[in-house]
């Protein structure tokens with residue numbers, strides 16, 4: 001670790017800046033280099049062999065490991081308080097790699113209906129091809145999820161808060177039920193980030209992230225991260241080194257740079273999102289607001305117990321359905337209308353073109369996603385400017 005001390009007990013923001021940084025600094029550089037080299041050369045064949053066997057630290061080939069990527073993995077390992085961490089080309093590579101590496105034909109997975117659209121496709125389309133049975137439960141119904149777990153379960157897959165209606169699951173309660181069945185618990189922590197929620201401390205075995213969102217924070221790099229139990233991370237890493245969904249060192253560097261301001265960004269986004277949610281709730285043109293920080297949110301109590309902040313994403317339904325959405329969105333000055341979230345800029349869009357683009361209209365309706373819904377990912381702009389922007393667009397309806 002750092003020559004001058006140990007970051008393990010430091011605050012999250014301190015870890016975000018310093019953790020994992022020291023190992024590859026060259027020629028007194030203060031910043032981690034982007035190592036583009038695909039291969040790493042050895043003059044001593046015995047040393048080369050020992051590195052290849054994993055008996056000695058070092059790198060062999062860029063599909064497996066890379067110095068820049070290793071710094072990001074070490075930083076995230078410490079930020080999530082995990083035994084181990086590995087990385088992927090995208091969040092979906094992390095999620096699919098985790099599921100494909102840990103499951104086998106005949107296994108049973110329990111999850112929820114509200115997972116990210118791509119994850120949902122894995123459950124509905126791809127895992128059944130490998131003879132993995134998937135039980136998808138109503139997201140808010142903890143008793144139903146526990147009942148499915150008790151019917152036998154190899155892996156419990158949770159995502160909280162969910163996309164796009166911000167439902168919240170009790171990670172500690174459901175992890176305990178899964179562990180009684182000997183199941184592995186995986187939590188998608190993308191919406192919360194390690195600033196707001198610690199799935200591993202709440203009992204999960206693995207926390208998975210789309211680093212593309214808040215971790216990178218600048219909408220300029222794709223990536224995925226998996227943190228958790230060393231034996232499980234090793235298995236998933238082994239699949240990834242063979243399947244080849246490796247994070248690019250350039251992307252790793254951009255995510256590393258983004259991570260340094262994660263705490264500052266996410267706390268600002270938490271504050272702004274709560275203020276904006278309260279503002280929207282009071283507007284006549286708005287039918288409903290979904291944000292776990294609102295006392296009116298059905299899962300507010302669980303969220304308040306397990307989260308340090310409620311996150312930067314909220315959604316709201318306009319009266320007037322999709323016609324109102326079509327008129328409203330182009331009126332916004334401070335929002336990219338795009339399929340992304342967690343960036344420094346505010347990003348807005350309807351679920352049919354963002355989180356749930358992979359689903360059919362019938363599938364979205366079955367999930368209870370109103371046609372007038374807008375997902376609004378709050379950036380780091382001044383809150384008053386965002387509220388003025390929303391207000392002007394609402395007046396234009």
Ligand SMILES: *Cc1c(COP(=O)(O)O)cnc(C)c1O
Pocket residue numbers: 090091092093116118159163188190191209210211212213222223224
């Ligand atoms: C975006 C997202 C993913 C997928 O990540 P990619 O980096 O786009 O592959 C998974 N889960 C959640 C919650 C997401 O928002």
